[in-house]
Amino acid sequence: MSSESSAPTGITAEAGAHADAHPLNVHLPTDKELVLKVIPMPGDCNANGDIFGGWVMAQVDLAGSVLPARYANGRMATVAVNQFVFKQPVRVGDILSFFSSVSRIGTTSVTVQVEVYAERFRSQGRYIKVTEASLTYVAIDDSGRPRKIVRD
Ligand SMILES: CCCCCCCCCCCCCCCC(=O)SCCNC(=O)CCNC(=O)[C@H](O)C(C)(C)COP(=O)(O)OP(=O)(O)OC[C@H]1O[C@@H](n2cnc3c(N)ncnc32)[C@H](O)[C@@H]1OP(=O)(O)O
Secondary structure (H helix, E strand, O other), X not given: OOOOOOOOOOOOOHHHHHOOOOOXXXXXXXXXXXXXXXXXXXXXXXXXXOEOHHHHHHHHHHHHHHHHHHHHOOXXXXXXXXXXXXXXXXXXXXXXXXXXXXXXXXOOEEEEEEEEEEEOOOOOOOEEEEEEEEEEEEEEOOOOOEOOOOOO
8 A cells, every 4th residue: 555645536635634644644655546435334343342244244245346357347256255454453433544445357257356444433534454355257148157357
């Protein structure tokens, strides 16, 4: 992740101004695209009162599908979650920003890296990296079989 960041389109540059105020505060990535923003609600909590990891995984699966969809041109399926790290808990009301980049384009598959940053509800403009993951998506035909990706 770049430590010298100007914020991507749609994201305030305030992160940079506050990034050193707390050891957990970080700059947003400049080498990834913002693909999803969402706010978890109380119904998404686990028994500890933090956001359930499975809910986060579902959002990451959706966010991760955005860039591969540009290559798949049709149906696709997640074939693998290669890596998934919950670095910090997610809380109710966090404003979550999902950033993604393509790391590999194969014959039928596209692999992406996804990073999730939280703005605590009362500390907007200060970002904490809460999750990072790598997922692989496969373009599939009408029968659910892998289909070749057409590259420009
Ligand atoms: C009109 C248009 C509508 C569009 C609509 C849009 C909807 C917009 C929302 C989209 C939202 C999507 C995001 C939610 C997506 C799900 O929730 S999908 C549900 C969960 N996933 C599944 O149920 C998939 C179940 N698995 C399968 O059906 C089969 O394994 C698959 C995926 C068809 C692959 O079949 P396969 O015979 O295993 O394929 P195989 O030839 O061995 O490998 C295919 C590719 O996968 C790679 N691969 C296989 N295993 C692995 C592994 N373990 N690790 C890494 N890579 C692997 C291979 O390397 C290969 O890549 P390439 O080298 O060809 O690039």
